[in-house]
Amino acid sequence: MTAHEIDEALSALARCSTVLLQEWEAEQRRMEELDALNELGIEQRAGQKGARYKADPVLLSVRLRLANNNARAHRTAAREYVSWWVDVATMAWKSAVLGTPLLYARAGAAAPDILMAEEDLVVVPKADDRTRRLEEFSAFLAPPFPDSTDGHDDEHATATADLAASSGLLVRRDGAGEVHVVDDEFPEARRRRLWGGFWVEHRIPAMPQPDELDSLLARTPPEAAKRLRAAAGEVVRAAMAGVRMSELDDGDTPWTSTESAEYDKLSDMLDQLTALLAAYAQAITDSLPAVRGRGSSQVDTASIS
DSSP, X not given: OOHXXXXXXXXXXXXXXXXXXXXXXXXXXXXXXXXXHHHHHHHHHTTOTTGGGSHHHHHHHHHHHHHXXXXXXXXXXXXXXXXXXHHHHHHHHHHHHHOOOOOHHHHHTTOTTOOOOGGGGGGSOOOOHHHHHHHHHHHHHSOSSOOTTTSHHHHHHHHHHHHHHHTTEEEEEOTTXXXXXXXXXXXXXXXXXXXXXXXXXXXXXXXOOHHHHHHHHHTSOHHHHHHHHHHHHHHHHHHHHHHHHHHHHTOSSOOXXXXXXXXXXXXXXXXXXXXXXXXXXXXXXHHHHHHHHHHHHHHHHHHHO
């Protein structure tokens, strides 16, 4: 891809991400409005004989369920789409700094709801050999038709399927019952192989490791580098808020007032994660011309000297 094509792609991703984020916000507001109406209706009908079975409150409950489903679906879709934007922006940043090409296929590798052309799948990392061998052995031990009488085979089959899914793999059996473990081509599996634990554990695209980030920022103009470091830090802090929330949830003792307040604060941070990812992607998108300009000036200076 040329620099112009990359900029056009990132601009389109920014525009479409904004649309999807706005649609998610609208669905969230609708869900909250219906929830408030439902709660008010429950209070008003308290003590009224047969009130819960009337048509209107039941219709409201149905609409609230649908709104909840829509809000969740939009939330998931927005995270996936914005994460794609982050992925392309990150690849473009590395391309600008290192002078490496960005392939059309790689730019589309994390696109949600789209199957890639077979020849383009080569840009998506394959699962590592150790994981593949472990999955093959586990699938070999799992019978094709689990015996549900004691539950043990069901548990093993479920664990085998979970391992395959988390690694972006697909287990198939041929007509002879032979096990074949292949790289799954669907978007969720591609994300898992592209981003590993970042996506599996935190539902965010892969972020540059500290050493890599320092190297990229060192070749980025100072003002842009400051913005990018801050934006990346906000994403990581919000993702880590989810980790801390899980630790609190797993505790065996009742929460103290301090822990309750901490949980609420962490929840607010985690709720902002998709927006923070969008801000990070926008920061990279905005900085690319300056990054390219800095690279060009360095090359020109080097050639003069």
